[in-house]
Amino acid sequence: MVLHHGKALQQMLSEKGVTVEQLMTLLKCNRAAVQRLYRQSAIDQSILRTIESLTGIQLLKLMGTDNPADTGTQTGTDERMSEGEFAEVFLVEDSELDAHIFKLTFEKAAKARKLLVFLNGKSAIDKLLELFINSPEHLPSHIFLDLKMPVMDGAQFLENFYRLNLDPDHKIKIHVLTSSVFYSERQTFTRHPLVTSFISKPVNTAIISSIFN
Protein backbone atom coordinates (compact mmCIF):
# COMPACT_ATOMS: atom_id res chain seq x y z
CA MET A 1 0.00 0.00 0.00
CA VAL A 2 1.37 3.42 -0.95
CA LEU A 3 1.73 5.86 1.94
CA HIS A 4 -0.08 9.20 1.50
CA HIS A 5 2.68 11.58 2.60
CA GLY A 6 0.41 14.53 3.33
CA LYS A 7 -1.95 12.57 5.57
CA ALA A 8 0.94 10.81 7.30
CA LEU A 9 2.69 14.15 7.89
CA GLN A 10 -0.49 15.69 9.30
CA GLN A 11 -1.00 12.74 11.63
CA MET A 12 2.61 12.70 12.83
CA LEU A 13 2.71 16.43 13.51
CA SER A 14 -0.67 16.28 15.20
CA GLU A 15 0.50 13.42 17.45
CA LYS A 16 3.55 15.47 18.42
CA GLY A 17 1.34 18.45 19.23
CA VAL A 18 2.39 20.63 16.28
CA THR A 19 -0.63 22.70 15.24
CA VAL A 20 -1.28 24.19 11.81
CA GLU A 21 -0.55 27.65 13.23
CA GLN A 22 2.80 26.49 14.62
CA LEU A 23 3.72 24.87 11.31
CA MET A 24 2.75 28.08 9.48
CA THR A 25 5.08 30.05 11.75
CA LEU A 26 7.92 27.57 11.34
CA LEU A 27 7.58 27.39 7.55
CA LYS A 28 6.70 31.10 7.25
CA CYS A 29 3.87 30.22 4.88
CA ASN A 30 0.10 30.71 4.97
CA ARG A 31 -2.62 28.27 6.02
CA ALA A 32 -3.59 27.54 2.41
CA ALA A 33 -0.03 26.31 1.74
CA VAL A 34 -0.08 24.03 4.80
CA GLN A 35 -3.46 22.61 3.72
CA ARG A 36 -2.03 22.04 0.24
CA LEU A 37 0.94 20.22 1.77
CA TYR A 38 -1.38 17.94 3.72
CA ARG A 39 -3.27 17.11 0.51
CA GLN A 40 -0.16 16.00 -1.39
CA SER A 41 0.14 12.25 -1.84
CA ALA A 42 3.90 12.46 -2.44
CA ILE A 43 5.93 15.18 -0.73
CA ASP A 44 9.40 16.07 -1.95
CA GLN A 45 12.10 14.76 0.36
CA SER A 46 13.75 18.18 0.66
CA ILE A 47 10.48 19.58 2.03
CA LEU A 48 10.21 16.77 4.58
CA ARG A 49 13.82 17.30 5.55
CA THR A 50 13.22 21.02 6.09
CA ILE A 51 10.13 20.34 8.23
CA GLU A 52 12.13 17.73 10.12
CA SER A 53 14.91 20.20 10.89
CA LEU A 54 12.46 22.89 11.97
CA THR A 55 10.25 20.71 14.15
CA GLY A 56 12.88 18.26 15.39
CA ILE A 57 10.54 15.35 14.55
CA GLN A 58 12.11 12.50 12.59
CA LEU A 59 9.68 12.40 9.69
CA LEU A 60 11.83 10.71 7.06
CA LYS A 61 12.48 7.63 9.20
CA LEU A 62 8.85 7.36 10.23
CA MET A 63 7.74 7.64 6.62
CA GLY A 64 10.39 5.19 5.47
CA THR A 65 11.93 7.63 3.00
CA ASP A 66 15.25 8.17 4.78
CA ASN A 67 17.09 6.54 1.89
CA PRO A 68 17.66 9.25 -0.74
CA ALA A 69 17.39 6.65 -3.50
CA ASP A 70 13.74 6.04 -2.56
CA THR A 71 12.55 9.34 -3.92
CA GLY A 72 15.65 10.85 -5.53
CA THR A 73 14.12 14.23 -6.25
CA GLN A 74 15.29 16.34 -9.16
CA THR A 75 17.04 19.39 -7.83
CA GLY A 76 17.70 21.24 -11.03
CA THR A 77 21.31 20.27 -11.47
CA ASP A 78 22.60 18.76 -14.66
CA GLU A 79 22.72 15.36 -13.05
CA ARG A 80 20.36 13.50 -10.75
CA MET A 81 21.64 14.57 -7.38
CA SER A 82 20.75 13.09 -4.02
CA GLU A 83 19.45 15.51 -1.41
CA GLY A 84 22.41 15.24 0.91
CA GLU A 85 24.95 15.95 -1.82
CA PHE A 86 27.23 18.92 -1.51
CA ALA A 87 30.35 20.30 -3.14
CA GLU A 88 33.05 22.83 -2.45
CA VAL A 89 32.38 24.64 -5.70
CA PHE A 90 29.08 25.54 -7.38
CA LEU A 91 28.75 26.52 -11.02
CA VAL A 92 25.52 28.30 -11.95
CA GLU A 93 25.39 28.23 -15.73
CA ASP A 94 22.57 27.54 -18.19
CA SER A 95 24.69 27.04 -21.31
CA GLU A 96 25.68 23.39 -21.70
CA LEU A 97 28.70 24.30 -23.81
CA ASP A 98 30.02 26.88 -21.34
CA ALA A 99 29.39 24.48 -18.45
CA HIS A 100 31.27 21.73 -20.26
CA ILE A 101 34.24 24.02 -20.96
CA PHE A 102 34.23 25.10 -17.32
CA LYS A 103 34.14 21.49 -16.12
CA LEU A 104 37.10 20.50 -18.30
CA THR A 105 39.11 23.52 -17.18
CA PHE A 106 38.12 22.98 -13.55
CA GLU A 107 39.18 19.32 -13.64
CA LYS A 108 42.61 20.36 -14.87
CA ALA A 109 43.09 23.25 -12.48
CA ALA A 110 41.40 22.03 -9.31
CA LYS A 111 41.48 18.24 -9.50
CA ALA A 112 40.69 17.35 -5.90
CA ARG A 113 37.69 19.64 -5.63
CA LYS A 114 34.10 18.63 -6.27
CA LEU A 115 31.89 20.68 -8.57
CA LEU A 116 28.10 20.86 -8.78
CA VAL A 117 26.42 22.49 -11.77
CA PHE A 118 23.05 24.28 -11.58
CA LEU A 119 21.09 25.34 -14.63
CA ASN A 120 19.72 28.56 -13.15
CA GLY A 121 19.96 30.79 -10.09
CA LYS A 122 16.81 29.43 -8.47
CA SER A 123 17.97 25.83 -8.25
CA ALA A 124 21.29 27.05 -6.81
CA ILE A 125 19.52 29.26 -4.24
CA ASP A 126 17.25 26.32 -3.30
CA LYS A 127 20.26 24.08 -2.76
CA LEU A 128 22.12 26.77 -0.79
CA LEU A 129 19.06 27.30 1.40
CA GLU A 130 18.74 23.56 1.99
CA LEU A 131 22.41 23.33 2.98
CA PHE A 132 22.18 26.50 5.08
CA ILE A 133 19.28 25.04 7.08
CA ASN A 134 20.36 21.41 7.30
CA SER A 135 24.16 21.41 7.15
CA PRO A 136 25.79 24.85 6.94
CA GLU A 137 29.24 23.26 7.20
CA HIS A 138 28.69 21.89 3.68
CA LEU A 139 28.05 25.24 2.02
CA PRO A 140 30.38 25.79 -0.96
CA SER A 141 33.45 27.97 -0.66
CA HIS A 142 33.24 29.27 -4.25
CA ILE A 143 30.31 29.99 -6.56
CA PHE A 144 30.89 30.68 -10.25
CA LEU A 145 27.86 32.59 -11.48
CA ASP A 146 26.72 33.27 -15.01
CA LEU A 147 24.75 36.49 -15.45
CA LYS A 148 22.29 35.73 -18.25
CA MET A 149 20.11 32.75 -17.34
CA PRO A 150 16.43 31.81 -17.52
CA VAL A 151 14.18 31.57 -14.42
CA MET A 152 16.57 33.49 -12.15
CA ASP A 153 19.53 35.36 -13.61
CA GLY A 154 22.81 36.27 -11.95
CA ALA A 155 21.65 39.65 -10.62
CA GLN A 156 18.50 38.11 -9.10
CA PHE A 157 20.62 35.32 -7.62
CA LEU A 158 22.84 37.91 -5.91
CA GLU A 159 19.78 39.78 -4.62
CA ASN A 160 18.24 36.61 -3.18
CA PHE A 161 21.59 35.47 -1.79
CA TYR A 162 21.78 38.77 0.08
CA ARG A 163 18.13 38.85 1.18
CA LEU A 164 18.28 35.29 2.54
CA ASN A 165 21.57 36.07 4.30
CA LEU A 166 22.95 32.72 3.18
CA ASP A 167 26.51 33.64 4.04
CA PRO A 168 26.51 35.67 7.28
CA ASP A 169 30.24 35.05 7.85
CA HIS A 170 31.18 36.04 4.27
CA LYS A 171 32.98 32.75 3.65
CA ILE A 172 31.55 32.11 0.18
CA LYS A 173 33.41 33.74 -2.71
CA ILE A 174 31.23 34.56 -5.70
CA HIS A 175 32.91 34.84 -9.11
CA VAL A 176 30.83 36.33 -11.90
CA LEU A 177 31.20 34.74 -15.34
CA THR A 178 30.20 36.64 -18.43
CA SER A 179 30.92 36.98 -22.08
CA SER A 180 29.64 40.56 -22.08
CA VAL A 181 31.99 43.22 -23.34
CA PHE A 182 29.96 46.13 -21.98
CA TYR A 183 32.05 48.27 -19.68
CA SER A 184 29.02 49.45 -17.65
CA GLU A 185 27.96 45.88 -16.88
CA ARG A 186 31.46 44.97 -15.84
CA GLN A 187 31.67 48.02 -13.58
CA THR A 188 28.31 47.21 -11.97
CA PHE A 189 29.37 43.73 -10.97
CA THR A 190 33.00 44.56 -10.19
CA ARG A 191 31.74 47.02 -7.58
CA HIS A 192 29.08 44.64 -6.22
CA PRO A 193 29.87 43.89 -2.54
CA LEU A 194 29.09 40.18 -2.89
CA VAL A 195 31.24 39.64 -5.96
CA THR A 196 34.84 38.58 -5.42
CA SER A 197 35.97 38.59 -9.03
CA PHE A 198 34.75 39.09 -12.57
CA ILE A 199 35.81 36.44 -15.08
CA SER A 200 35.39 36.60 -18.84
CA LYS A 201 34.21 33.48 -20.65
CA PRO A 202 35.56 31.12 -21.78
CA VAL A 203 37.51 30.46 -18.57
CA ASN A 204 41.06 29.18 -18.75
CA THR A 205 43.22 27.01 -16.50
CA ALA A 206 45.39 29.93 -15.33
CA ILE A 207 42.41 31.86 -13.96
CA ILE A 208 40.92 28.85 -12.15
CA SER A 209 44.35 27.89 -10.77
CA SER A 210 44.91 31.41 -9.47
CA ILE A 211 41.64 31.21 -7.55
CA PHE A 212 42.31 27.87 -5.88
CA ASN A 213 46.08 27.90 -5.46
Added chain:
Amino acid sequence: MDKIYRTADEVKDMLEQLASNKLLCFPFDAFGSDNVAKIDTMRDVIQMNRSEAWINSKFLTDQELLLNEPDNELWQVALDARSWLNGKFEVSDLLFPERPTSDVHPAKKTNT
Protein backbone atom coordinates in the same frame (compact mmCIF):
# COMPACT_ATOMS: atom_id res chain seq x y z
CA MET B 1 -15.39 36.85 -16.17
CA ASP B 2 -16.04 34.88 -12.97
CA LYS B 3 -18.88 35.93 -10.73
CA ILE B 4 -17.83 37.82 -7.59
CA TYR B 5 -19.07 36.25 -4.37
CA ARG B 6 -17.42 38.89 -2.18
CA THR B 7 -18.80 42.35 -1.55
CA ALA B 8 -16.85 45.46 -2.51
CA ASP B 9 -16.14 46.12 1.18
CA GLU B 10 -14.82 42.60 1.68
CA VAL B 11 -12.54 42.96 -1.35
CA LYS B 12 -11.32 46.37 -0.15
CA ASP B 13 -10.66 45.01 3.34
CA MET B 14 -8.82 41.99 1.95
CA LEU B 15 -6.60 44.16 -0.27
CA GLU B 16 -5.74 46.34 2.71
CA GLN B 17 -4.93 43.33 4.87
CA LEU B 18 -2.71 41.88 2.16
CA ALA B 19 -0.95 45.23 1.71
CA SER B 20 -0.24 45.38 5.44
CA ASN B 21 0.77 41.70 5.45
CA LYS B 22 3.21 42.40 2.61
CA LEU B 23 5.11 44.87 4.80
CA LEU B 24 5.13 42.70 7.91
CA CYS B 25 5.47 39.13 6.62
CA PHE B 26 8.69 37.14 6.42
CA PRO B 27 9.96 37.97 2.91
CA PHE B 28 10.76 34.32 2.16
CA ASP B 29 9.32 31.05 3.44
CA ALA B 30 11.44 28.19 4.79
CA PHE B 31 11.86 26.78 1.28
CA GLY B 32 13.12 30.04 -0.20
CA SER B 33 9.91 31.05 -1.98
CA ASP B 34 9.21 34.75 -2.24
CA ASN B 35 6.24 35.55 0.03
CA VAL B 36 6.12 39.16 -1.16
CA ALA B 37 5.72 38.05 -4.79
CA LYS B 38 2.94 35.68 -3.69
CA ILE B 39 1.09 38.50 -1.93
CA ASP B 40 1.48 40.74 -5.00
CA THR B 41 0.01 37.93 -7.13
CA MET B 42 -2.95 37.45 -4.80
CA ARG B 43 -3.64 41.19 -4.69
CA ASP B 44 -3.61 41.36 -8.47
CA VAL B 45 -6.05 38.45 -8.79
CA ILE B 46 -8.41 39.92 -6.19
CA GLN B 47 -8.19 43.51 -7.40
CA MET B 48 -8.66 42.65 -11.05
CA ASN B 49 -11.06 39.73 -10.45
CA ARG B 50 -8.87 37.46 -12.59
CA SER B 51 -10.52 34.32 -13.91
CA GLU B 52 -9.13 30.80 -13.53
CA ALA B 53 -8.49 30.69 -17.28
CA TRP B 54 -6.49 33.94 -17.07
CA ILE B 55 -4.50 32.55 -14.13
CA ASN B 56 -3.67 29.33 -16.00
CA SER B 57 -2.64 31.27 -19.06
CA LYS B 58 -0.54 33.78 -17.11
CA PHE B 59 1.35 31.46 -14.75
CA LEU B 60 1.59 28.05 -16.42
CA THR B 61 3.91 27.02 -19.21
CA ASP B 62 2.68 24.82 -22.04
CA GLN B 63 4.19 21.79 -20.32
CA GLU B 64 2.69 22.67 -16.95
CA LEU B 65 -0.75 23.04 -18.52
CA LEU B 66 -0.66 19.32 -19.29
CA LEU B 67 0.02 18.32 -15.68
CA ASN B 68 -2.69 17.63 -13.11
CA GLU B 69 -0.88 19.32 -10.25
CA PRO B 70 1.89 21.55 -11.56
CA ASP B 71 4.44 22.60 -8.96
CA ASN B 72 4.13 26.33 -9.58
CA GLU B 73 3.72 28.41 -6.47
CA LEU B 74 2.59 31.67 -8.03
CA TRP B 75 -0.09 29.79 -9.94
CA GLN B 76 -1.18 28.08 -6.72
CA VAL B 77 -1.45 31.31 -4.73
CA ALA B 78 -3.27 32.96 -7.64
CA LEU B 79 -5.81 30.11 -7.53
CA ASP B 80 -6.03 30.49 -3.73
CA ALA B 81 -6.93 34.15 -4.25
CA ARG B 82 -9.49 33.15 -6.89
CA SER B 83 -10.93 30.61 -4.44
CA TRP B 84 -11.21 33.36 -1.82
CA LEU B 85 -13.14 35.48 -4.33
CA ASN B 86 -15.40 32.45 -4.84
CA GLY B 87 -16.00 32.23 -1.11
CA LYS B 88 -13.94 29.10 -0.48
CA PHE B 89 -11.26 30.53 1.84
CA GLU B 90 -11.22 32.79 4.88
CA VAL B 91 -9.04 35.92 4.94
CA SER B 92 -6.78 34.34 7.56
CA ASP B 93 -6.07 31.37 5.28
CA LEU B 94 -4.21 33.58 2.81
CA LEU B 95 -2.26 35.81 5.20
CA PHE B 96 1.35 34.96 5.99
CA PRO B 97 2.82 34.82 9.49
CA GLU B 98 4.28 38.19 10.42
CA ARG B 99 7.68 39.02 11.81
CA PRO B 100 8.03 40.13 15.45
CA THR B 101 7.65 43.92 15.56
CA SER B 102 11.27 44.39 16.62
CA ASP B 103 12.36 42.87 13.28
CA VAL B 104 10.43 45.40 11.24
CA HIS B 105 12.40 48.30 9.86
CA PRO B 106 11.73 51.48 11.91
CA ALA B 107 10.50 53.27 8.79
CA LYS B 108 7.77 50.65 8.33
CA LYS B 109 6.40 51.09 11.88
CA THR B 110 3.39 53.32 12.19
CA ASN B 111 2.90 55.72 15.05
CA THR B 112 -0.39 55.26 16.83
